[in-house]
Amino acid sequence: MLPQGYTIRELTASDAPALAASYVRNRAHLEPWEPTRDESFFTYDGQVAAVSAQLAAVRAGMLGAWVIVHGDDVVGRVNLNNIVLGVLRSGSLGYWVDGEHLGRGLASAGVEHVCEQALARGLHRVEAGTLLDNHASQRVLERCGFEQYGVASRFLFIAGAWRDHRLYQRILHDRPLSAST
Numbered sequence: 001m002l003p004q005g006y007t008i009r010e011l012t013a014s015d016a017p018a019l020a021a022s023y024v025r026n027r028a029h030l031e032p033w034e035p036t037r038d039e040s041f042f043t044y045d046g047q048v049a050a051v052s053a054q055l056a057a058v059r060a061g062m063l064g065a066w067v068i069v070h071g072d073d074v075v076g077r078v079n080l081n082n083i084v085l086g087v088l089r090s091g092s093l094g095y096w097v098d099g100e101h102l103g104r105g106l107a108s109a110g111v112e113h114v115c116e117q118a119l120a121r122g123l124h125r126v127e128a129g130t131l132l133d134n135h136a137s138q139r140v141l142e143r144c145g146f147e148q149y150g151v152a153s154r155f156l157f158i159a160g161a162w163r164d165h166r167l168y169q170r171i172l173h174d175r176p177l178s179a180s181t
């Protein structure tokens with residue numbers, strides 16, 4: 001559960017200005033853990049374009065996108081990327097929390113919320129990958145019932161290089177799929 005004063009809700013087009021401000025505030029905090037961003041990413045126009053593309057992916061059923069809000073500020077995000085149905089029925093978590101709002105359980109509450117949403121959407125599994133030394137993120141996943149199932153070499157292009165990642169998953173249920181799936 002989120003602490004008092006914080007809410008989580010789905011991303012909307014009107015979040016672009018608050019997101020641009022948040023990415024500017026958190027540029028140094030997020031840089032070691034994120035893909036390399038070009039300068040436009042930190043602008044209002046860049047966020048309008050990014051949010052528009054993300055909302056198109058949401059409409060296509062390939063992405064779930066949520067923001068954690070405190071007053072008028074976006075202070076965190078949780079995404080469920082690369083949603084796949086069929087016999088896999090899985091999605092891949094991505095998340096961050098504003099550097100001024102760490103250690104309050106926001107990431108854990110956000111991940112828990114997204115797992116509930118994934119279950120409600122009929123997914124079977126949520127996965128996540130962390131850099132080997134991202135101990136805070138690993139702790140979030142462990143708190144939320146994820147188990148590590150491997151280490152992948154040169155898995156994602158993060159902070160300018162292909163980097164090894166610890167892979168985690170949480171199985172959401174064990175109900176069989178219907179024959180028509």
Ligand SMILES: CC(C)(COP(=O)(O)OP(=O)(O)OC[C@H]1O[C@@H](n2cnc3c(N)ncnc32)[C@H](O)[C@@H]1OP(=O)(O)O)[C@@H](O)C(=O)NCCC(=O)NCCS
Pocket residue numbers: 029030033094095096097098101102103104105106107108109129130131134135136137139140143
């Ligand atoms: C990882 C991140 C999302 C955690 O956000 P948060 O809201 O502070 O997380 P929570 O408060 O829910 O939980 C943090 C847990 O990590 C622990 N933690 C924090 N820093 C830690 C560290 N350096 N080493 C080990 N554990 C750490 C906290 O003690 C807490 O665990 P506890 O409740 O058992 O004590 C945040 O640090 C962040 O945005 N990092 C940069 C982006 C990022 O790494 N995203 C994830 C990519 S996989």
